[in-house]
Amino acid sequence: MRLSSLVLPALMLMASTSAQADAPKPVLPEPLGERCVEPTEVMRARHWEFILHQRDETVHRGIRTTKHSLKNCLECHVRANEAGEYPRASSPEHYCSACHIYAGVRIDCFECHADRPHAAYDALEHHGRLRTEDVKRPEEPQP
Amino acid sequence: MAPVRYATLDAGRPYWGLLVVLAGLLGLGFLGFLHLEHEGHWITGMNNQIVWGIPHVFAVFLIVAASGALNVASIASVFGRTDYKPLARLSGLLAAALLIGGLAILVLDLGRPDRLIVAMTYYNFKSIFAWNIFLYTGLLAVIALYLWVQFQPALERHVRAAGILALLWRLVLTTGTGAIFGFLVARQGYDAAIMAPLFIIMSFSYGTAVFLLVLEVTCRAAGRPLGDALPRQIKNLLGVFVSAVLYFVLAYHLTNLYATEHHDFEAFILNFDSLYSKIFWLGQVGLGSLVPLALFYGPKTRNCRSSAMVGAALVILGGMFQLYVIIIGGQAFPLVMFPGMIESSSFFDGVVASYIPSVWEFMLGFTGILISLIALIAGMGALGFLPEDLSDPAEAG
Amino acid sequence: MNFDPQRREFLKGATAVSTMTLAPGVMLYARAPDEPVTGAVRWGMLIDTRLCQEDCHACVDACNTEHNLQDLGRPETDAQWIRKLNVRDPLTERSVSMPMMCQHCEHPPCEDVCPTGASFRRADGIVLVDKHTCIGCRYCMMACPYKARSFIHENLDEQLPHAPRGKGCVESCTLCVHRQDDNDHTTACADACQSDGHKANLFGDLNDSNSEISQRIREFGATQFRADLRLNTGVRYQGLF
Numbered sequence: 001m002r003l004s005s006l007v008l009p010a011l012m013l014m015a016s017t018s019a020q021a022d023a024p025k026p027v028l029p030e031p032l033g034e035r036c037v038e039p040t041e042v043m044r045a046r047h048w049e050f051i052l053h054q055r056d057e058t059v060h061r062g063i064r065t066t067k068h069s070l071k072n073c074l075e076c077h078v079r080a081n082e083a084g085e086y087p088r089a090s091s092p093e094h095y096c097s098a099c100h101i102y103a104g105v106r107i108d109c110f111e112c113h114a115d116r117p118h119a120a121y122d123a124l125e126h127h128g129r130l131r132t133e134d135v136k137r138p139e140e141p142q143p
Numbered sequence: 144m145a146p147v148r149y150a151t152l153d154a155g156r157p158y159w160g161l162l163v164v165l166a167g168l169l170g171l172g173f174l175g176f177l178h179l180e181h182e183g184h185w186i187t188g189m190n191n192q193i194v195w196g197i198p199h200v201f202a203v204f205l206i207v208a209a210s211g212a213l214n215v216a217s218i219a220s221v222f223g224r225t226d227y228k229p230l231a232r233l234s235g236l237l238a239a240a241l242l243i244g245g246l247a248i249l250v251l252d253l254g255r256p257d258r259l260i261v262a263m264t265y266y267n268f269k270s271i272f273a274w275n276i277f278l279y280t281g282l283l284a285v286i287a288l289y290l291w292v293q294f295q296p297a298l299e300r301h302v303r304a305a306g307i308l309a310l311l312w313r314l315v316l317t318t319g320t321g322a323i324f325g326f327l328v329a330r331q332g333y334d335a336a337i338m339a340p341l342f343i344i345m346s347f348s349y350g351t352a353v354f355l356l357v358l359e360v361t362c363r364a365a366g367r368p369l370g371d372a373l374p375r376q377i378k379n380l381l382g383v384f385v386s387a388v389l390y391f392v393l394a395y396h397l398t399n400l401y402a403t404e405h406h407d408f409e410a411f412i413l414n415f416d417s418l419y420s421k422i423f424w425l426g427q428v429g430l431g432s433l434v435p436l437a438l439f440y441g442p443k444t445r446n447c448r449s450s451a452m453v454g455a456a457l458v459i460l461g462g463m464f465q466l467y468v469i470i471i472g473g474q475a476f477p478l479v480m481f482p483g484m485i486e487s488s489s490f491f492d493g494v495v496a497s498y499i500p501s502v503w504e505f506m507l508g509f510t511g512i513l514i515s516l517i518a519l520i521a522g523m524g525a526l527g528f529l530p531e532d533l534s535d536p537a538e539a540g
Numbered sequence: 541m542n543f544d545p546q547r548r549e550f551l552k553g554a555t556a557v558s559t560m561t562l563a564p565g566v567m568l569y570a571r572a573p574d575e576p577v578t579g580a581v582r583w584g585m586l587i588d589t590r591l592c593q594e595d596c597h598a599c600v601d602a603c604n605t606e607h608n609l610q611d612l613g614r615p616e617t618d619a620q621w622i623r624k625l626n627v628r629d630p631l632t633e634r635s636v637s638m639p640m641m642c643q644h645c646e647h648p649p650c651e652d653v654c655p656t657g658a659s660f661r662r663a664d665g666i667v668l669v670d671k672h673t674c675i676g677c678r679y680c681m682m683a684c685p686y687k688a689r690s691f692i693h694e695n696l697d698e699q700l701p702h703a704p705r706g707k708g709c710v711e712s713c714t715l716c717v718h719r720q721d722d723n724d725h726t727t728a729c730a731d732a733c734q735s736d737g738h739k740a741n742l743f744g745d746l747n748d749s750n751s752e753i754s755q756r757i758r759e760f761g762a763t764q765f766r767a768d769l770r771l772n773t774g775v776r777y778q779g780l781f
Contacts, residue, residue, distance in 0.1 A: 056672075059670045060662065061577060061662075061663075062571070062577035062664070062720075062721050063576055066573070111706040112696075112709075113699065114701040114704070118701060121701060183692070183708065184693040185617045190616035191618075191690050192687075253675050254674070254676015254677070254710070255674065259675075265656040265657055270652065270654055270655045271653070272677065327653075328685070328769055329682075329683055329684060480625075480627075484630070485627065485629075488624060488640065489615065489624065491616070492623075492625055497616070
């Protein structure tokens with residue numbers, strides 16, 4: 001369902017009409033791990049550049065480093081609730097969507113890409129071999 | 144010769160009423176597009192076997208006809224036939240309108256129409272499709288230039304140069320459109336150099352038919368006098384083009400018939416068993432070519448302008464049938480991977496692919512035609528494309 | 541879960557040397573995550589149709605599972621990356637069954653015709669669609685001599701992390717590119733054929749003259765589909781007509 005294509009413009013409209021200083025800020029889920037792959041300010045401004053660059057490197061040259069990969073973002077930033085359920089990209093509880101809905105910037109990454117970390121797919125082991133090796137878990141020391 | 148006086152269409156209630164009705168229908172078509180875009184192509188009759196369907200028949204027809212609609216302008220400014228000159232502006236407008244409609248269908252049918260910007264920023268220059276993007280948008284620019292020099296009396300001396308540029312451009316463009324199919328090495332119905340000249344002559348035929356019909360209908364509706372001479376000349380020219388298309392089709396099939404390798408495909412198109420074969424003989428050859436030729440040249444009808452209009456309409460219909468046979472028939476015929484062997488699989492190998500077009504595809508096609516019509520009518524309402532008086536010189540006195 | 545940080549670290553150390561010695565005389569290709577693919581390898585597949593059985597679909601099932609290709613009950617629009625093709629000679633009645641998929645051509649017609657360059661051939665011979673730049677025009681499907689491609693006709697959900705797919709783009713066999721990038725040099729179909737099928741499907745490096753696939757082709761010969769088109773396919777067949 002491409003519900004987001006209808007919801008997002010509506011939210012964007014709401015956001016812009018109520019874009020005063022007291023407008024509620026998006027609630028971002030607390031990420032896993034100590035710190036991000038880049039300083040927060042850098043990520044806030046340029047995360048899309050990193051992902052875009054990594055996208056071409058991965059698809060065309062087979063580069064599978066994790067530092068700037070979309071998959072790696074999801075590992076820390078998309079967290080399960082108490083019931084162990086992971087939010088979907090269509091939900092404002094999803095890390096990416098929380099901000100993107102707020103900012104009214106529509107992304108189509110998750111029309112094709114998995115929107116949850118690997119752990120969410122572990123139960124689906126019968127769906128073929130999952131790539132887990134390229135995922136940098138927070139337990140690992142950050143470079 | 145007295146200077147030709149052009150006038151905009153009378154922007155009265157019928158004019159605006161017509162535009163409102165067309166815009167309403169266009170809105171409906173756009174809703175259909177939104178539904179298609181939202182659901183995906185599974186709601187259409189297109190599938191993994193017939194990947195291009197009715198929308199592409201409409202789109203290719205409009206694009207090819209656009210190129211041919213410039214015939215009249217070319218005859219006037221490149222080949223120096225001054226009697227055609229009053230029609231040159233309309234010829235240019237019609238070409239641009241048809242092209243916009245055809246391109247709109249192609250874009251609206253994309254799997255990712257939201258990525259139009261990608262199509263305009265990423266190019267693979269080995270792809271004839273990529274070249275065509277430039278050829279199509281380029282023709283719009285060339286037509287704009289061509290019309291501009293025609294509208295400026297001071298630039299009259301540049302009309303011929305612009306006309307030559309437009310003529311060459313559209314020849315390259317229709318070559319490119321034919322090459323979309325001609326370059327496909329894999330398919331039995333394509334992979335033929337004759338596709339390029341065939342599409343050129345098809346463009347002459349379709350475009351001239353559309354022009355004749357538009358000229359007659361507009362003059363009647365707008366109450367502009369139109370003598371017999373010009374429609375008769377255009378009708379005779381159209382007859383030559385229709386015959387030439389038949390000749391190219393004959394050459395294509397004769398070449399295929401000679402090679403044993405192509406016999407199965409030829410039987411598929413010619414043996415009157417398959418749907419495509421019936422469309423070929425009854426639709427394309429009979430209704431779309433022989434009947435119009437009889438109307439154009441038959442002793443009883445050759446001087447009847449209404450018969451010529453019927454003939455032109457049939458040429459348009461026959462063109463649609465022809466493109467249906469080329470585009471969809473060419474895909475429906477099973478891809479040969481093992482010549483001479485019998486293939487079968489879960490993916491419809493070895494069987495004639497089925498195609499049942501849905502209402503959504505026809506809506507896309509008619510959306511393109513509506514866009515062309517609106518552009519044409521709005522253009523004639525905004526600027527003086529149509530001469531006030533097209534009476535024969537003797538009558539005009 | 542096959543997460544193994546130690547193996548990963550080991551492979552990182554192997555950046556400078558792209559091959560490691562597994563046993564004397566046998567070199568195993570491996571690549572670190574930050575190392576781009578090169579033409580040093582050419583991934584390919586060898587199908588021995590004498591072993592392949594018509595009623596066996598282990599490869600197809602494995603591919604569908606690996607990439608979560610779902611059966612939506614619409615065979616005409618459902619995606620098929622690999623299919624079982626049965627071919628019969630009407631004269632001799634010889635009948636052959638084989639898996640059919642993207643043949644990973646050296647000169648892919650899909651790459652030639654793609655207006656945006658979304659269809660491309662990776663340096664290691666894998667033909668892919670960059671779904672970020674695919675506009676869904678389907679010209680590649682018109683051009684492919686093997687009917688190897690599928691267009692995604694509907695919205696998808698539950699895509700797997702290693703197999704992103706979505707509505708409006710064209711896709712086809714990736715030679716399990718995620719496995720190759722993971723230095724796991726098999727494919728789902730070849731694995732399944734070896735374990736559940738009839739050992740008819742062998743994956744390997746066509747550039748390595750010592751690889752099993754190269755040795756077998758050298759010894760017994762192998763055929764390309766539509767060899768007349770001179771596409772130099774990466775998938776080869778034995779025991780045809």
